[in-house]
Amino acid sequence: MVADSDSKIAWHRVQLRKNREAVKDLERARFTTGDMGTSAASSTQARIAELEQKIAESERCIAEYERRTRRPLGTDLRSLANVSWSNWNAAQPRKTVLR
Structure with missing residues (x-):
């Protein structure tokens, strides 16, 4: 998996994984015990x-x-022509996380 340069997004990805596991565990326990x-x-x-x-x-x-x-994944002329390039900025400053 690619590391995120935005710490907020990295936090959301971790929370997403953690919360999905918690839901899976709660549903498994609920149906196992039959309550x-x-x-x-x-x-x-x-x-x-x-x-x-x-x-x-x-x-x-x-x-x-x-x-x-995200940049477009397609590289043919038709898919590249349909992309709004004004919204994508390749020169975004990278945030560094100090620990």
Whole structure:
């Protein structure tokens, strides 16, 4: 995987991976134990809904960043002619993260 120069996007990618794993684990535990109609199931469902909202927020942030910064993958004349090159800036300053 390519490292992100924007620390905010890198954070969102990590959160996305972490939250997807958490949702998967919660759903697996919910169906393994069979708690479909209890109050614990409703709190689990609320936690899953909260995590899914966080996942959607991270996906939106990453998608917006990629629309701004990614170059087109196609190299034929037709696909390159359809790209709005005014939105893409190759000379963006790189942010350095100090640790």
